[in-house]
Amino acid sequence: MEQPEIAVAAGDTSDPLTGLRAVSSLRVLVESYELRQVEAALRAGMSWQEVADALGVTRQAVHKKYAKRIDPTIAVPRRNRA
Amino acid sequence: MSRLTDAVVLSQQIVVTATEEAYRAGHAELDLDHLLVALTAVGGPAGEVLRSLGATVDRTRAAVAQVHADRLARAGVPAPAAQPRDLPRGGGGLPWSPRADRVLTAGRWEMPSADDRPILRALVRDPSGFVAEALAVLDLDPDRVVAAADAWAPAPTTPSGELVSPDPRPWRTVTRTGWVPAAPADVWSLVTDPARRTAWDPWYASVEEREDGVLVATLVGEQQGAKPVRAGFERQEVVPVAREEGRLVEWELRRPDRPGGAPVQRLAVALTASGDGTRVDLTVRWLRRGGWRAVVGTLVRPVAGLLWGQMLLAKHAAIARALR
Numbered sequence: 056m057e058q059p060e061i062a063v064a065a066g067d068t069s070d071p072l073t074g075l076r077a078v079s080s081l082r083v084l085v086e087s088y089e090l091r092q093v094e095a096a097l098r099a100g101m102s103w104q105e106v107a108d109a110l111g112v113t114r115q116a117v118h119k120k121y122a123k124r125i126d127p128t129i130a131v132p133r134r135n136r137a
Numbered sequence: 138m139s140r141l142t143d144a145v146v147l148s149q150q151i152v153v154t155a156t157e158e159a160y161r162a163g164h165a166e167l168d169l170d171h172l173l174v175a176l177t178a179v180g181g182p183a184g185e186v187l188r189s190l191g192a193t194v195d196r197t198r199a200a201v202a203q204v205h206a207d208r209l210a211r212a213g214v215p216a217p218a219a220q221p222r223d224l225p226r227g228g229g230g231l232p233w234s235p236r237a238d239r240v241l242t243a244g245r246w247e248m249p250s251a252d253d254r255p256i257l258r259a260l261v262r263d264p265s266g267f268v269a270e271a272l273a274v275l276d277l278d279p280d281r282v283v284a285a286a287d288a289w290a291p292a293p294t295t296p297s298g299e300l301v302s303p304d305p306r307p308w309r310t311v312t313r314t315g316w317v318p319a320a321p322a323d324v325w326s327l328v329t330d331p332a333r334r335t336a337w338d339p340w341y342a343s344v345e346e347r348e349d350g351v352l353v354a355t356l357v358g359e360q361q362g363a364k365p366v367r368a369g370f371e372r373q374e375v376v377p378v379a380r381e382e383g384r385l386v387e388w389e390l391r392r393p394d395r396p397g398g399a400p401v402q403r404l405a406v407a408l409t410a411s412g413d414g415t416r417v418d419l420t421v422r423w424l425r426r427g428g429w430r431a432v433v434g435t436l437v438r439p440v441a442g443l444l445w446g447q448m449l450l451a452k453h454a455a456i457a458r459a460l461r
Binding site for chain 2: 067074076077079080086091123126
């Protein structure tokens with residue numbers, strides 16, 4: 056499916072119940088992508104600060120959300136590297 | 138075990154299993170879909186009800202994935218291919234969604250008994266419609282599920298025989314019983330395969346089989362990110378002492394680096410077919426030693442019993458995890 060078509064269909068408001076349920080599943084999907092990307096970034100050696108900058112949030116916010124969710128085997132620096 | 142302990146163990150199993158489901162699916166929090174799958178995977182009444190209606194672990198897992206995919210498809214978004222995450226050793230941690238928290242709390246109020254049907258009822262009633270959609274994929278009507286839950290009556294499985302091999306010595310014994318969603322033959326091949334020992338025995342970092350059939354195990358220590366192991370305790374020999382093909386296996390655990398001083402200790406796994414899964418009885422037993430150790434042993438006995446029980450529950454959880 057072409058990108059513009061997706062946007063039109065997901066934003067279709069003629070059937071709100073289907074739309075709302077789709078949005079809730081989309082949110083699950085987006086959150087799982089975010090988790091996956093944060094893990095990949097930390098594995099690649101990026102710092103919490105760099106991850107936060109890319110997501111457009113504060114370092115504290117991204118750390119609070121993901122510190123316990125990420126794979127515990129990822130070696131994350133305790134302190135933000137300068 | 139008391140009913141309260143059974144109830145605590147069951148709710149713990151549900152939370153741990155649901156968390157693992159969410160982790161494996163790559164989701165960022167524990168939600169209703171994972172709780173539904175968890176109910177089918179643990180040995181509680183709700184699981185018996187669901188499986189009797191055809192909602193097995195695999196089918197339920199596929200159904201909840203289907204609901205997400207269908208919801209996205211109806212809105213014109215192609216569903217992405219599943220990208221399961223590997224579960225780290227010791228499991229991963231995830232927060233609960235507020236509604237999963239509500240459903241679990243609903244179950245807990247009615248729990249002094251080991252009955253997870255209140256959780257199932259709360260799931261079926263969930264206003265978001267997710268669980269109802271998953272049940273529809275499984276060709277199940279919510280009212281039928283609730284009716285089956287109401288009609289459920291306990292039908293305990295009695296063990297297939299003795300839980301340990303015959304030995305007249307005065308053993309101290311601790312047993313924990315659990316249920317796993319796999320056939321006895323599958324559980325048997327898991328627990329008797331030295332190469333898969335570390336998959337279900339969380340004590341061991343590595344296990345190798347010697348030519349005489351004895352397993353030489355290295356305990357999980359600092360290298361695996363755990364607490365360091367005391368000197369002389371790093372290695373264990375796991376010596377087979379009894380084997381009834383497909384039903385009972387027992388090992389004696391020895392510490393080759395501590396000549397003479399180590400107590401005699403055994404671990405037994407007994408299997409019984411139960412519904413569409415297996416009842417697993419894990420028993421650890423040991424011989425009392427003389428001298429000052431006997432006095433200390435008597436004093437710490439209640440605590441030791443609890444700790445052994447926890448150790449057996451951890452092994453049971455790992456067996457279930459390896460077979461889900």
